[in-house]
Amino acid sequence: MSQTTQNQRQDRPPHGARPPRGDRPPRQRGPRKEEEAPWVPRTELGKKVAAGLITDMNEIYSQGLRIQEAGIIKKLLPDLKSEVIDVGMVQKMTPNGQQTKFKALVAAGNENGWLGIGQGKSKQMRVAIEKATTNAYLNVSPIKLGCGSWECRCDQSHSVPFKVRGKGGSVVVEIVPAPRGLGLVAGGKIRNLLKLAGLKDAWTTAKGSTATMNSTSKAILECLRQTFSQG
Numbered sequence: 001m002s003q004t005t006q007n008q009r010q011d012r013p014p015h016g017a018r019p020p021r022g023d024r025p026p027r028q029r030g031p032r033k034e035e036e037a038p039w040v041p042r043t044e045l046g047k048k049v050a051a052g053l054i055t056d057m058n059e060i061y062s063q064g065l066r067i068q069e070a071g072i073i074k075k076l077l078p079d080l081k082s083e084v085i086d087v088g089m090v091q092k093m094t095p096n097g098q099q100t101k102f103k104a105l106v107a108a109g110n111e112n113g114w115l116g117i118g119q120g121k122s123k124q125m126r127v128a129i130e131k132a133t134t135n136a137y138l139n140v141s142p143i144k145l146g147c148g149s150w151e152c153r154c155d156q157s158h159s160v161p162f163k164v165r166g167k168g169g170s171v172v173v174e175i176v177p178a179p180r181g182l183g184l185v186a187g188g189k190i191r192n193l194l195k196l197a198g199l200k201d202a203w204t205t206a207k208g209s210t211a212t213m214n215s216t217s218k219a220i221l222e223c224l225r226q227t228f229s230q231g
Contacts, residue, residue: 039071049075061142070137082108082133086213105213106132109196115224116140117217143197144227148177158200164226168218171208175223178202193220
């Protein structure tokens with residue numbers, strides 16, 4: 001055996017031994033993030049937004065145009081955040097047996113006067129959340145913020161401008177303007193929705209089956225939409 005071959009065998013690590021930590025490549029932890037496909041507009045409104053002819057969401061609502069692509073919202077509101085509100089399962093009996101699907105409820109808002117809520121169903125949880133997120137983007141509505149509290153009377157947009165009331169199913173929600181510094185007096189999930197809309201101070205009352213987030217979220221969205229339609 002030559003001297004070179006003997007030296008190479010001595011330099012090799014023993015069978016089953018791992019190389020030193022410094023010589024190993026860093027391990028990627030967590031799920032791999034899939035790259036989002038570039039948005040290709042299909043509607044006339046989407047082409048105008050992509051071309052830069054429309055640069056403001058208020059311009060779309062003032063003209064009464066219908067938004068049919070989630071890419072329009074992502075383009076004009078890049079700071080929009082999405083949050084999963086509720087997930088569950090739906091079972092249905094079919095001639096082939098019991099069919100199970102997942103349902104998801106997602107809210108999207110930028111914490112500055114825009115909020116949307118969407119629902120999605122699918123046989124896979126991930127697909128259901130993606131559908132709900134897309135519907136939430138398409139349902140984004142403007143919200144008018146202000147200070148309607150007689151105890152505060154400031155010029156900052158930290159609450160609702162006046163008392164609003166909305167209904168969704170059996171749930172009735174009422175939002176009352178509060179003075180600055182009070183915070184959001186509401187339950188956990190309702191507080192998250194109001195925070196996504198941009199509210200910082202408010203009193204809330206809710207009646208009905210508030211555990212059903214589908215009805216509760218619809219009632220909250222109806223409340224906040226009244227601030228823009230009536231204001």
